Amino acid sequence: MKRIVIHEEYCMGCRLCEIHCLVQHSKSKQIIKAYKGEFPKPLPRVLVEEQGYLSFALQCRHCEDAPCLEACMTGSLHRDAETGAVICHEDKCVGCWMCIMVCPLGVIARRREGKKAASKCDLCAGEKIPVCVQHCPNEAITFEER
Amino acid sequence: MAKVPIAPDFIVERDKDKCISCQVCCRMCSNDAHVYDRERDQVDTLSGRCVGCHFCENFCPTGALTVRQNPSQIRQNANWNQQMLTWVAKQAETGGVLLTGMGCDQPFPIYWDHILLNASQVTNPSIDPLREPMELRTYIGRKPDRLELAGGSDQGKGARLKNKLEKQLVLQTPILFSAMSYGSISLNACKSLAWAASEFGTFYNTGEGGLHRDLYPYGANTIVQVASGRFGVHMEYLKAGAAIEIKIGQGAKPGIGGHLPGEKVDEEVSRTRMIPVGTDALSPAPHHDIYSIEDLRQLIYALKEATRYEKPVGVKISAVHNVAPIATGVVRAGADFVTIDGLRGGTGAAPTVIRNNVGIPIELAIAAVDSRLRQEGIRNHASVIAAGGFRTSGDIIKAIALGADAVYIGTAALVALGCHLCQRCYTGKCNWGIATQDPFLTKRLNPTIGARRLVNLLRAWSLEIKEMMGGMGINAIESLRGNREALRGVGLSDTELKILGIKPAGEAW
Numbered sequence A: 001m002k003r004i005v006i007h008e009e010y011c012m013g014c015r016l017c018e019i020h021c022l023v024q025h026s027k028s029k030q031i032i033k034a035y036k037g038e039f040p041k042p043l044p045r046v047l048v049e050e051q052g053y054l055s056f057a058l059q060c061r062h063c064e065d066a067p068c069l070e071a072c073m074t075g076s077l078h079r080d081a082e083t084g085a086v087i088c089h090e091d092k093c094v095g096c097w098m099c100i101m102v103c104p105l106g107v108i109a110r111r112r113e114g115k116k117a118a119s120k121c122d123l124c125a126g127e128k129i130p131v132c133v134q135h136c137p138n139e140a141i142t143f144e145e146r
Numbered sequence B: 001m002a003k004v005p006i007a008p009d010f011i012v013e014r015d016k017d018k019c020i021s022c023q024v025c026c027r028m029c030s031n032d033a034h035v036y037d038r039e040r041d042q043v044d045t046l047s048g049r050c051v052g053c054h055f056c057e058n059f060c061p062t063g064a065l066t067v068r069q070n071p072s073q074i075r076q077n078a079n080w081n082q083q084m085l086t087w088v089a090k091q092a093e094t095g096g097v098l099l100t101g102m103g104c105d106q107p108f109p110i111y112w113d114h115i116l117l118n119a120s121q122v123t124n125p126s127i128d129p130l131r132e133p134m135e136l137r138t139y140i141g142r143k144p145d146r147l148e149l150a151g152g153s154d155q156g157k158g159a160r161l162k163n164k165l166e167k168q169l170v171l172q173t174p175i176l177f178s179a180m181s182y183g184s185i186s187l188n189a190c191k192s193l194a195w196a197a198s199e200f201g202t203f204y205n206t207g208e209g210g211l212h213r214d215l216y217p218y219g220a221n222t223i224v225q226v227a228s229g230r231f232g233v234h235m236e237y238l239k240a241g242a243a244i245e246i247k248i249g250q251g252a253k254p255g256i257g258g259h260l261p262g263e264k265v266d267e268e269v270s271r272t273r274m275i276p277v278g279t280d281a282l283s284p285a286p287h288h289d290i291y292s293i294e295d296l297r298q299l300i301y302a303l304k305e306a307t308r309y310e311k312p313v314g315v316k317i318s319a320v321h322n323v324a325p326i327a328t329g330v331v332r333a334g335a336d337f338v339t340i341d342g343l344r345g346g347t348g349a350a351p352t353v354i355r356n357n358v359g360i361p362i363e364l365a366i367a368a369v370d371s372r373l374r375q376e377g378i379r380n381h382a383s384v385i386a387a388g389g390f391r392t393s394g395d396i397i398k399a400i401a402l403g404a405d406a407v408y409i410g411t412a413a414l415v416a417l418g419c420h421l422c423q424r425c426y427t428g429k430c431n432w433g434i435a436t437q438d439p440f441l442t443k444r445l446n447p448t449i450g451a452r453r454l455v456n457l458l459r460a461w462s463l464e465i466k467e468m469m470g471g472m473g474i475n476a477i478e479s480l481r482g483n484r485e486a487l488r489g490v491g492l493s494d495t496e497l498k499i500l501g502i503k504p505a506g507e508a509w
Helices: A016-024 A031-037 A067-071 A098-102 A131-135 B024-028 B055-059 B082-094 B187-200 B213-221 B235-240 B267-273 B293-306 B323-332 B352-357 B362-375 B393-402 B411-416 B447-471 B494-500
Strands: A002-006 A047-051 A054-058 A077-079 A086-088 A141-145 B010-014 B034-037 B042-045 B065-069 B115-117 B138-140 B169-171 B175-179 B222-226 B243-247 B313-318 B337-341 B383-387 B406-409 B487-489
Touching (some): A016 A031, A067 A077, B024 B042, B175 B187, B187 B447, B243 B337, B337 B362, B362 B383, B393 B487, B487 B494
Parallel strands (some): B313 B337
Antiparallel strands (some): B010 B065, B115 B487
């Protein structure tokens, strides 16, 4: 499947990936509106981890052997047959947060807006290339077949 | 007297309606010109800290930022302008020499903009480069006085060349990347240049900073420089390059040596330059073993001996008043190529007063050197590479028609990598990750992207040169070299036309 690959040596820590991820998952999908008119603001599903000058954008790795899939009691977390991405079916999610507990990378969070549900990277379903990759100014994350 | 605050050079305007307080500008500015106030959830800008590199403007996701020249003006005065006042104020404050980076920014005449190219009409057909072959391949090095052939039939069929040709550098386009040292620019910038040069089939120059071990694989496309400080020069280094260049002078600062501030000398730079970490790398103004053309000859031949006459050895001089006789001396000393660096050549650090006031424009220097070498009958003994302020392919083709064999591009290459000519290279705080060794900043330049952009630039300029040559009915760059009939001058005095060796526009053959 196509995955987001991290090239940490070129991540400059600008966090444009987070900003564009937030916009992509907002209601309006317009940057100024999403930031200034939507409350609570949606969470970005990618987070830039930083220590000293090392930084990288981390989002769900869509693991082959995903512990969150095992842990999900309602089956709301499922693997998309077409893209191979691990997706959360929001209607089924009951907010037990087991996925958050088992995720070894800490890339699942609680949604801030709307229904009580898990918030995680969906590889921007519907987009050819996830927006974080599209907007990374230094190609520090790329979308490749791995 | 009270301390006089210096007016900021730039004003950063923030459109409050567009600003989403995402703080990209705060995170990205190495000069801390943007500060986030958590209490007000607002970003404030301290314009006084802005150097005008436009990084924030380029990165702002909503386009809320505009960096503008500070409109504040002193009373109009043809003699004293704002810049003069700022300089005096800074020096009254610090008592030091004013430093700057990049090339001369003063309004001296740019002769490229007063020279026009020819094109074919009716009597000689133009050539379409998309349909017919065009030759940009350029050979740098000493050419024989005459070609001697042996054997073959009466028609010359099967003849073979008797001359033993000197080693030549083969360029796929008459453009090389200027000498920019590792230390003055980041390793990622050096990698971009090296990768692009090897992909396109041209050369980049190490400058006087030595050769980082990661760049040895690109030796076949490297010109290694030997400068007055001899930083990083050792046998392996000399062997690694395809050619050696002895640097006598630099266009941005003729007559003085180099200065790499200690802040830019980190572990890797120290290892490559063979100097202690954190020490200033000061290269002397003269080579302490060269005080005459004879001494230069000794160094040229010492380097040729050391590399077993397998590599062309060139000499780089800056364009000064006596550039033509100096160049002939250099050629007679045995140089295989002479590099001439003009007034507008760039630098990582130079005293402002020297950068702005010393040297002559490259256009006049190329014409003077080419004419003098021809007069003395030694033009074929060395190639001439011109450097200093080439902005477009138009400038390059004019330089070649004036008599240069190839040109070095430095500033243009850096602009392709993101440089916005803020002239603060000497601070080591380059936001674009070019003129810095700060690990927070160097990673901003991804050499894969850098090399791609440089290759694109070379490709685009080569295509344009082919188009212009085709228009003139010329299908090989060799036929254009020194062909000053292809040029005409506009708005130039008789003396300038005479030095350039070109006719005024309107005058036919």
